[in-house]
Amino acid sequence: MFIGALIIMGTALLEEAFAINEMLSKPFKLLAEWKAEGTFEGRLKFVLLLILYLSPLTVIYALLFKKGTSKQHEKHYYSRYNYEKMIAEVKETVNNRQAPNELKADKIEGLFRALIDDVCNLFQVQQSDVRAVLVVNNNRGKHRLTGWRWGRPCTPDQERMDYKAIDVFLETERTYPIWEKVKEHFDHSDSDTLLFFRNEGSFRLGCLIAIANSIDVESHINEWEQIVRPFTMLGHMDKLVQFVVNYK
Numbered sequence: 001m002f003i004g005a006l007i008i009m010g011t012a013l014l015e016e017a018f019a020i021n022e023m024l025s026k027p028f029k030l031l032a033e034w035k036a037e038g039t040f041e042g043r044l045k046f047v048l049l050l051i052l053y054l055s056p057l058t059v060i061y062a063l064l065f066k067k068g069t070s071k072q073h074e075k076h077y078y079s080r081y082n083y084e085k086m087i088a089e090v091k092e093t094v095n096n097r098q099a100p101n102e103l104k105a106d107k108i109e110g111l112f113r114a115l116i117d118d119v120c121n122l123f124q125v126q127q128s129d130v131r132a133v134l135v136v137n138n139n140r141g142k143h144r145l146t147g148w149r150w151g152r153p154c155t156p157d158q159e160r161m162d163y164k165a166i167d168v169f170l171e172t173e174r175t176y177p178i179w180e181k182v183k184e185h186f187d188h189s190d191s192d193t194l195l196f197f198r199n200e201g202s203f204r205l206g207c208l209i210a211i212a213n214s215i216d217v218e219s220h221i222n223e224w225e226q227i228v229r230p231f232t233m234l235g236h237m238d239k240l241v242q243f244v245v246n247y248k
Contacts, residue, residue: 077122077223081114083230094240104243108148112207116150118227119195119209122220128152129212131191135166136245137203143170145208147248152190152212161186162208169196170203175232176225178217193217197228199235205244207231 090107093099112132120127131151138144143166145159154162164186169177176197183192191210195217198206217224234240 077220079118079227081118083111083114083227086111086114087230087233091237091240094237094243101243101247105247108240108244112148112150115207115227115231116209119211122223122227123211123215123217125211125213125215130209132207132209133162134244135198135206135208136241137205143203143206146244148244152210154190157188158190161189162210165194166196166206166208169194169206169208170198175200176228178221180217181214195224197231199232201236203235205235205241 086107090104090111093107094104112134116127116130116132119125119130129152131154132149133154134146134148135143136146143163145162165179165182168179176195178196179194181192182189182194191212192214193211195209195211196206
C-alpha cells in the first residue's frame with residue numbers, strides 16, 4: 001500500500017512539473033518571437049539573449065572553480081614546526097660559549113629530525129626510506145660529507161655516488177635543486193630521489209636528503225621550498241658552520 005501511494009504521489013508531482021514547462025519556457029518563446037526593430041531594440045534583444053545563455057554557464061564555472069580551489073587548499077601541506085624559532089634557538093645555543101657541546105648538538109639534531117619528519121609527511125614516505133647528511137665546504141674548494149647523518153646507513157660506494165650527485169647540484173648554483181629518477185644514472189643507488197638545499201652565495205653548508213623511491217615532487221614543490229627556505233640561512237651562521245665541521 002505504502003509503495004503504491006508513493007508511486008501515485010510521484011506521478012502527480014511529475015505531471016505538475018510538466019505543467020509549469022510552458023510557463024518557464026514562455027519568456028524564451030516571447031524573446032525568440034520578438035521582432036526587434038531599430039538599433040536600440042536589436043541591442044536590447046542581444047543583451048537579454050546573452051544574459052540568458054551566459055548566466056547558467058557562469059554559475060557552473062563558479063561552482064567548478066570553487067570546488068577546484070577548495071581541493072587545492074585541502075591538499076596544501078603545512079608544517080607543524082616553527083623553523084624560524086628552532087633555528088633562532090640553535091643559533092643562540094651555538095653562540096653561547098658556556099653551553100655544553102652536547103646541548104648544541106642536541107639542538108641541531110632536533111632541527112633536522114623535524115625536517116625529516118616533514119619530508120616523510122609531505123611526500124608520504126616512511127622514515128626507513130629516508131636518509132640525510134650535512135655537507136660542508138672544506139675550505140679548499142671541495143665539499144665533504146660530515147658525520148651529521150640521519151636515517152638509513154650509507155655504504156662507501158653510495159657515498160661516492162652522493163659526492164657525484166652533490167657535484168651536479170653545486171654546478172647548478174640553485175638553492176634547492178632536486179634530482180628525480182636517480183637510478184637511471186646510478187644503477188646501484190639506494191635512492192631514486194635526491195633533495196638538496198644549501199646557503200645562497202659561496203657554498204658553506206648544505207644538506208642532502210635521499211629517498212629510496214620515486215616520489216611526486218612537482219605537486220609539492222611550493223610546500224617543499226617553503227619548508228626549507230629558513231634552512232638556507234644556516235650557512236651564513238659562522239659559529240654554527242664551525243661547530244658542524246668540528247664536532248663530527
